[in-house]
Amino acid sequence: MSAQRVGITALRRVTATPSAFFTQNLAKSIVASSISTSQSRAIATERLTPDDAHTILSQQRLKRPVSPHLDIYDKKQTYFTASIWQRFTGLGFSGLLYGYSIAYLVAPLTGLHLESASLVAAFGALPVAVKGGLKFLVAWPFVFHAINGVRHAAYDMAWGFKKTTILRSGWYIWGASVVGALACLML
Amino acid sequence: MASIIRPSLLRPATAFPRFSTGLFQNTTRVAAFHATSRRAILPPLPQKIEGGINEPVRVPPPSPVHGHYHWTMERLVALSLVPLTVTPFAAGSLNPVMDAVLCSLIVIHSHMGFQNVIIDYLPKWRMSGINKAAMWALNAATALVAVGLYEFETTDVGVTEAIARLWHA
Structure with missing residues (x-):
């Protein structure tokens, strides 16, 4: 005042x-x-032609982020439980599948031995720690993708969509996927 | 506010004619004190405004094939993969038909997943040529993968058995 x-x-x-x-x-x-109690203040107005307005809008739209954005997540909130991890893990497996299948198809041309027998022999020759590490690197994203995929199906039915539930179920899924991946190593 | 501490985003783009063209067009400069520029991952490309400013976003005509049929099929494929991946290992048996179904669904699931990534990050309305090229490259890759998996299934031991053997190697 x-x-x-x-x-x-x-x-x-x-x-x-x-x-x-x-x-x-x-x-x-x-x-x-x-005395009048109504306030008055000087207002500066600017005349905008449609072209000017169009230019301003174009400039604003240039600043819009790409959606879904890659680095917009708040790490303290839902980043580590975010659906982007479903995409990362899925892309990893699909990339592996595509890479291996195409490499297997053209193996006669490249001369690489990618048939299962030689892969098993090569993998079996690795030290135990390396084998376990590689298995965990495969098992964890697989279990995570499977469990988180079921959660996304639940989201599609509008179940468990409260923010607190999303956060809690996200951490449960991280725990369950690590435990599940370790269990896969015991198989 | 002094112009030196005013966020550079608020300044008109024409204030920096050197940066407003070419490579640095979409670069966000954080503050005037920063000597280096920050380059965003996948910066948005210039957008075309069709029609007038106040016209709403054009909504494509509704099509169930691209809409809820597609959506429902995507979910059914994804959910059916959960029992299909667990059952062969849990049962410990090799069934060629089940292996073929599993491989087909995995190829469909992967193909749809890659399509979603292309739709999200290389949108048709913004970069139609790149979108088309990526989609056709994906189609070609998926066809090659399908042939390669068929070869693997028919001349090798099959995906399930191969994974089981690798796991116990």
């Missing part, structure tokens, strides 16, 4: 509740009742 407005409010209060002291000041009361 500006100083001027405070003064006006005080003066109006004086006129509304007359007292023995203030009503002696009749001239001030009369002045206050005649």
